[in-house]
Amino acid sequence: MKKIGILGGGQLGKMLCLAAADWDLEIYVLDTEGSPAQSYCKHFIAGDFNNYEDVVSFGFLVDILTIEIEHVNVKALKYLEKQGIAVHPNPNALETIKDKGLQKLFYQKHKLPTSKFQLLETITEGAVSLPCVWKSRSGGYDGKGVSVLKTADDLKKLPQEPCLIEELVAIEKEIAVIVARNEAGQVIAYPSVEMVFDPKANLLDYQLCPSNISKTVERKAQNLAKQLIKKFKLCGLLAVEMFLTKNGELLINEVAPRPHNSGHHTIEAIETSQFEQHLRAILNLPLGSTLMRKPSVLLNLVGAEGYTGEAVVDGFEKALNTEGVHVHLYGKRITKPFRKMGHVTILDRNVEKAVEKALNLKDTLRIISH
Numbered sequence: 353m354k355k356i357g358i359l360g361g362g363q364l365g366k367m368l369c370l371a372a373a374d375w376d377l378e379i380y381v382l383d384t385e386g387s388p389a390q391s392y393c394k395h396f397i398a399g400d401f402n403n404y405e406d407v408v409s410f411g412f413l414v415d416i417l418t419i420e421i422e423h424v425n426v427k428a429l430k431y432l433e434k435q436g437i438a439v440h441p442n443p444n445a446l447e448t449i450k451d452k453g454l455q456k457l458f459y460q461k462h463k464l465p466t467s468k469f470q471l472l473e474t475i476t477e478g479a480v481s482l483p484c485v486w487k488s489r490s491g492g493y494d495g496k497g498v499s500v501l502k503t504a505d506d507l508k509k510l511p512q513e514p515c516l517i518e519e520l521v522a523i524e525k526e527i528a529v530i531v532a533r534n535e536a537g538q539v540i541a542y543p544s545v546e547m548v549f550d551p552k553a554n555l556l557d558y559q560l561c562p563s564n565i566s567k568t569v570e571r572k573a574q575n576l577a578k579q580l581i582k583k584f585k586l587c588g589l590l591a592v593e594m595f596l597t598k599n600g601e602l603l604i605n606e607v608a609p610r611p612h613n614s615g616h617h618t619i620e621a622i623e624t625s626q627f628e629q630h631l632r633a634i635l636n637l638p639l640g641s642t643l644m645r646k647p648s649v650l651l652n653l654v655g656a657e658g659y660t661g662e663a664v665v666d667g668f669e670k671a672l673n674t675e676g677v678h679v680h681l682y683g684k685r686i687t688k689p690f691r692k693m694g695h696v697t698i699l700d701r702n703v704e705k706a707v708e709k710a711l712n713l714k715d716t717l718r719i720i721s722h
């Protein structure tokens with residue numbers, strides 16, 4: 353079997369390695385010493401996935417290169433592709449997706465539904481009409497590069513850098529669809545998931561599958577995701593975040609060409625996990641079924657407020673005593689407020705019952721430090 357290299361050894365890289373172990377695949381990972389994936393791959397290379405030389409020399413060790421994070425050196429990937437190494441996602445699509453501004457221009461060019469926007473070199477008071485949403489074009493994640501602007505004062509706190517300004521969408525629901533495509537052109541979508549957000553941390557609070565949306569909207573969302581992965585000509589996974597507006601319109605928010613937080617439930621709740629699917633897709637193997645085994649709730653385990661230091665899991669045994677609860681700990685040594693430390697998937701006969709368990713778990717299972 354071909355050798356696979358993963359740029360990034362965070363939790364997504366670790367879970368890719370765990371899936372690869374089922375088929376005894378030869379996995380190489382590039383990241384800094386002590387990364388979560390380090391103990392789970394056959395070959396760990398210490399280095400910087402943003403550094404041109406590091407990525408090039410890593411790339412020559414493998415047959416297929418993939419990523420678990422977008423912020424990698426694209427110039428090196430373009431060079432490696434020219435040298436005959438398969439790079440998934442393809443570097444051109446990755447370059448577009450890395451920059452939220454280029455993403456929006458791509459949707460506009462392909463007449464795909466997305467919110468109205470403008471691109472600015474830097475934000476000034478006269479240039480925007482309030483309210484609106486300010487986004488850093490790159491570098492932002494987990495809501496850190498996003499700000500809702502309501503008053504002129506809100507503008508003052510922003511960094512002076514190229515930005516994307518979007519109209520403030522009246523959101524009914526936020527959903528996400530993961531879709532996979534292989535080189536043979538086979539395309540398959542997962543059932544959508546519905547996100548529920550914690551307004552304070554601007555971080556996903558929990559997520560439901562199936563989403564509470566009509567069959568028509570579900571079909572539309574899946575079709576939109578399929579269209580996108582074909583337009584980007586990607587092999588592997590594409591996670592598509594969408595807004596269902598108060599008017600019943602579906603808008604693309606942003607995409608990620610890799611395994612995604614919104615797909616963690618697939619490990620237990622769907623026939624084929626997103627990680628196995630990504631491997632199937634980049635190896636050009638037949639794609640796996642995306643049928644739902646059971647309804648699920650996905651809860652992110654983030655560092656509890658007020659605790660910074662060596663991570664300790666509080667309430668682990670109690671959590672394991674609850675039927676249908678599957679705990680995943682990423683192995684990050686240091687916790688800090690809201691850092692993603694793990695996740696829990698809760699399965700039940702219906703989403704309502706799973707939500708009940710999830711809300712209890714939120715109070716009992718916590719990542720703290722001594």
Ligand SMILES: Nc1ncnc2c1ncn2[C@@H]1O[C@H](COP(=O)(O)OP(=O)(O)O)[C@@H](O)[C@H]1O
Pocket residue numbers: 467485487492493494495496497498518519520521522523526549593605606
């Ligand atoms: N145009 C918008 N209108 C309203 N809310 C938005 C808009 N864009 C983003 N948001 C909110 O901010 C969150 C984070 O934005 P997103 O672009 O997905 O950034 P991140 O890269 O941090 O995930 C979204 O999930 C949504 O809740």
Ligand SMILES: [Mg+2]
Pocket residue numbers: 593606
């Ligand atoms: Mg997002």
